Amino acid sequence: MNIAYLIIAGAMLGISVGIVFITLGKVVGISGISKGLLQKVESWRIAFLVGIIGSGILFQILFPQNFDTPKTGSFALILGGLFVGFGTSLCNGCTCGHGICGNARFSQRSMIATLIFIATGAFTVWMRGGVQ
Amino acid sequence: MDAWRCAMKTLLLILAGILFSAGLTLGGMTDPKKVISFLDFFGNWDPSLLFVLGGAVVTFCAIFHGVARLEKPIYAPSFEIPQQRKITLKLILGAALFGIGWGITGLCPGPSLVSMFLSPSIFYFVIAMGVGMGFARYFD
Numbered sequence: 001m002n003i004a005y006l007i008i009a010g011a012m013l014g015i016s017v018g019i020v021f022i023t024l025g026k027v028v029g030i031s032g033i034s035k036g037l038l039q040k041v042e043s044w045r046i047a048f049l050v051g052i053i054g055s056g057i058l059f060q061i062l063f064p065q066n067f068d069t070p071k072t073g074s075f076a077l078i079l080g081g082l083f084v085g086f087g088t089s090l091c092n093g094c095t096c097g098h099g100i101c102g103n104a105r106f107s108q109r110s111m112i113a114t115l116i117f118i119a120t121g122a123f124t125v126w127m128r129g130g131v132q
Numbered sequence: 133m134d135a136w137r138c139a140m141k142t143l144l145l146i147l148a149g150i151l152f153s154a155g156l157t158l159g160g161m162t163d164p165k166k167v168i169s170f171l172d173f174f175g176n177w178d179p180s181l182l183f184v185l186g187g188a189v190v191t192f193c194a195i196f197h198g199v200a201r202l203e204k205p206i207y208a209p210s211f212e213i214p215q216q217r218k219i220t221l222k223l224i225l226g227a228a229l230f231g232i233g234w235g236i237t238g239l240c241p242g243p244s245l246v247s248m249f250l251s252p253s254i255f256y257f258v259i260a261m262g263v264g265m266g267f268a269r270y271f272d
Contacts, residue, residue, distance in 0.1 A: 001160055003183050009159030010187020012151050017188075018195035019148040023141060025205030026212050027196075030241035035265045047142045049245065051149015056246035059157040066157050069251045070164045070237040081257040083233025085264025088241060090271060091226025092214075095240045098227070099185055102214075104193035109216065113223055117231030121171045124235025130175035131168050 017101055020048065027105065029097020031088035087117075141207045153246045159184035162247050164238025171235055222271070 020028050024044060030052075037045045060067050070077060088094040091113050093102060098117075102110020125131070160166045160180055169178035204210055234240050239247075239257055247254045 001180060006159055006180055006183035007187035009155045009157075009161075010184040010189075011191040012155030012158070013184070013188040014191025014193075014195065016148045016152040016155060017192055018199075019144055019151070021192075021196060021205070021211075022199055022202075023144050023148075023206045023208075024212075025208045025210060027214060030245060031265070034241060034245075034262070035268075038262065038266055039269070043142065044145050047145035048149045048152075051146035052153045052242075052245050053149075053248055054146075055150040055153040056157075056162075057249055059153055059162075059246070060250055063157055066160055066162055067247055067250055068163045068165060069247075069253050070239055070257070072237055074253075074256075076236050077253055077257055078260045080233040080237035080239065081260025082264040082267075083229045083236070084240060084244075084257075085233075085261035085266075086268045087226045087228070087230030087233060087264070089226065089265045089268030091223045091230060092216075094230065094242070095185070095234075096242050100188045100192055101196075104189045104196055105213070107214070109214075109219060109223055112219055113227040116224060116227035117234060118171070120228045120231030121235035122173050122231075124232045125168050125171040126174055128236070130172045131165060 013096070013100060014104075017096065027097075027101045029088075029094045029099075029101060031085075031094040032092065032097050035089050091117075137207065152242065155184070155188070156243050156246050162243045164243075167238040167240075167243075168235070226268075 017028055020026055033045050033048060093110065093113060098110040098113040103114060156162055161184060166178060166180055169176055170181035237257060241261065244254055244258050244261065248258050249255065
C-alpha cells in the first residue's frame with residue numbers, strides 16, 4: 001500500500017462525511033450516528049448505516065486480505081467494546097467525529113480529544129507489549 | 133416531488149455509507165493489526181493510519197470550508213455545527229477511555245461496523261459498544 005493509495009482512501013472518507021454535511025448539514029462520526037440511533041430512529045441514520053454495513057459485507061468478499069479480527073481474548077474484547085462505546089459517547093466523537101471532522105473544522109475540543117485518545121491508545125498498546 | 137427528494141436524499145446517504153466503508157477497507161483500517169501498529173510508536177510503527185486520516189481531514193476541510201457559501205444544506209433547513217467549545221471533564225475522560233478500548237482491540241466504531249459480520253468476535257464487540265453507549269446516556 002503506497003502513500004498515495006492511503007491518501008485516496010482517506011479522501012473517500014472525507015467525501016463520505018462531506019456528503020452528509022452538504023445534504024443534511026450535520027458533522028458526523030460513526031459513534032454519534034450509532035448513539036443517536038439508540039435514542040431516536042431516524043431514516044438518515046439507517047440509510048447511512050445500511051450503506052456502511054451492507055457494503056462492508058460486499059467488501060469482505062471482494063477484498064478479504066484487508067480484513068482481520070482482533071487478536072485478543074474474549075474478556076479484553078468485550079472490555080474494549082464497552083470502553084469504546086462508553087468513551088466515544090462521553091466525549092461525543094471517535095476517530096471519525098473528532099479525528100476527521102472535528103480537526104478539519106479546527107475545533108480545539110476535537111484536536112485535544114484526538115491527541116488524548118491517540119496517547120492513551122499508544123500507551124495501552126505499549127503496556128500490552130506492542131503488536132502481537 | 134417530495135417522495136422523489138426523499139428518495140434522492142436516502143440514496144445519497146447510502147452512497148456516503150458505501151464510500152465510508154470503501155475508504156476504511158482500501159485504507160487497511162479494517163485490519164486491527166494495522167491500527168495497533170500505528171499506535172505502536174515505540175515498536176513496529178506503521179504510519180498508514182496517519183495518511184488515511186490526513187487524506188480524510190484535508191478533504192473534509194476543503195468541503196467544509198468550501199460549503200460555507202451555501203445558505204443551507206440541500207435537504208435540511210440549516211447547518212448544525214457543534215457549538216460546545218469548553219474542554220470538559222467528559223471530553224477528556226471519554227477520549228481517554230475510548231483510546232484504551234481502541235488500543236486493546238484495534239477497533240473503533242467505524243471499522244467495527246464495516247466488519248460487523250466478518251466474525252462473531254467483531255459482532256460481540258459491536259454489541260458491547262452499544263451497551264457502553266447506552267450506559268453513557270446516564271451521564272448526559
